[in-house]
Amino acid sequence: MAATESRQERKDRTRRSILDAALDLLAHTSFSALSLRQLTREVGIVPTAFYRHFASLDELGLALVDDSFASLRDVLNAVRRDNPPPEELIDRSVDVLVESLADDLPHFRFIARERYGGVAPVCEAIGRELDLFERELVTDLARMPELAAWGARDLALLAGLFVNLMVSAAAEFVAAEPESRGPLITRLRHQARMLVVGAAGWSPLPR
Amino acid sequence: MAATESRQERKDRTRRSILDAALDLLAHTSFSALSLRQLTREVGIVPTAFYRHFASLDELGLALVDDSFASLRDVLNAVRRDNPPPEELIDRSVDVLVESLADDLPHFRFIARERYGGVAPVCEAIGRELDLFERELVTDLARMPELAAWGARDLALLAGLFVNLMVSAAAEFVAAEPESRGPLITRLRHQARMLVVGAAGWSPLPR
């Protein structure tokens, strides 16, 4: 523990603790069932202190959405930044998603649970973030040689399928027992390939 | 109101009322946040009376899963029974799904919300039902001429993509404003076609 701590540092640390405690509790219940008292008990502060950081539980929910998507955006943008050949971009993206899944589990669990799970502002915030991913994916797909002839609307449909797949796969991964997660990942990889290569050009898996 | 009512009729009616009231309340909150008292208040019975019908709230959840999938199974099986040409089966299934969506909204909302939404037994029950759909879909797909050469594992991957699409689309439909539901349906139709025809054989949409 640091000998002294600036005021802002302290505040940031507590805020972080609240977010972490919330992610922890949300492994067992949904956000709409989250209790302020239980949350603050977990953090080690008194119920009232929560309001120094968030105006309401809803605002906490929005902060959790930001928190959850922040790191994922970073890794995906890192993939784009080192400019892989277009045909590898999907595989690379799936790879980083899988990596993120493993060590950011609470964040993904939160998103999977709350995607359609009750509290309207949170659902909408998640929806907006996913739409953003979808739009970025459209411009990525447009660069792929096989899809160069496609119109924007068709690309959007494919991107939608892709985002659907990613979200569903993440949700299943999070819900699965740890020992059955490996198969889920190879399944995700195959389905992603199936999507991008296309059913007609799809060749049966080896072995 | 009926002049007289058999004992069983009365019980069934109350049970139905509980299910309906629950579906109603679950439009606003998630199942894990459902309050027994609020529920019974809605039904018009005293809290204790609930236990004459269900041993616990969890059991209510399972009953809701059954209730939700029952009608959907019926309509999908009806499609299969009148034996459409294989290449039409997907379109027809999408059609009946869309129809069911519109007039069974509370059921689909429940499933969308609780698919990954908190209470373990409910999530698992939904997962089992969806797995069942997936397996049935595999045998349907196997009959399609374009896919005759595919292996069982590849068919399973495609079926998984399909079920994912259906569930996500239903969830988005349920969450959307009524006036923006039309576009979602045509989007679903197009994506379903895109999946089954396959990306490589996919020809850009007319217009």
Add this chain to the structure above:
DNA sequence: GATTTGAGTGAACATCCGTACACCCAAAGA
């Protein structure tokens, strides 16, 4: 060094929660 600021405290509140228990009374069964 004196003053202001603000994160965290702690008691108190009204309200809701799930469940236990004894009870009622009409339908079902003898």
Add this chain to the structure above:
DNA sequence: TCTTTGGGTGTACGGATGTTCACTCAAATC
């Protein structure tokens, strides 16, 4: 007709909930 059964009632309980208010006391500002 008398007895049993079982859906529904009413009260009462201990405990958890969200929010209020006046407070402390160290860091930040002057």
